[in-house]
Amino acid sequence: MKILSMLIAFLLAAGLSASASADPSCQLNLVGDKKVIQTILSLHKGHLASEEICDLLHDNGLSLSVTGQASVSSGIAFGWASVRLVDDAHLYSESFSSTTVTDKKKVSMARANELMNLSFESAVQDFRFLEATQQIKSYRAALKK
Numbered sequence: 001m002k003i004l005s006m007l008i009a010f011l012l013a014a015g016l017s018a019s020a021s022a023d024p025s026c027q028l029n030l031v032g033d034k035k036v037i038q039t040i041l042s043l044h045k046g047h048l049a050s051e052e053i054c055d056l057l058h059d060n061g062l063s064l065s066v067t068g069q070a071s072v073s074s075g076i077a078f079g080w081a082s083v084r085l086v087d088d089a090h091l092y093s094e095s096f097s098s099t100t101v102t103d104k105k106k107v108s109m110a111r112a113n114e115l116m117n118l119s120f121e122s123a124v125q126d127f128r129f130l131e132a133t134q135q136i137k138s139y140r141a142a143l144k145k
Helices: 002-014 034-044 051-059 109-126 129-144
Strands: 017-020 028-032 062-073 076-087 097-103
Touching (some): 028 034, 034 062, 034 109, 051 062, 051 129, 062 109, 076 129
Parallel strands (some): 028 062
Antiparallel strands (some): 017 028, 062 076, 076 097
């Protein structure tokens, strides 16, 4: 497991995307802010989405685009995350899901990172993957005309 963690860290250091999964057959490609992805990967220990979601994205040549931030400001820890789909041609889904979580009691950067992770989980849970997949399919079809 330590080797997998080191490999993921290397891939993240080399670029803006990484694949990770608890099940090696389920590859979830993340694209976006390298620091956000590293934090989410470290907190999730590789398990990011269900096998059904991984299969849907893989079968359609899509990646999960992740944006987020963790911070402490004015005595409040907060984290937010936003997700949407993107393909190799940089076509992004119009649909997205975004969540923000705050905490006034436990105020630290460690807590802010946890809150960003909770925001990521909530954004993924609320995201309409099928709708976003159909949007990108329609964009692809329109480009072929």
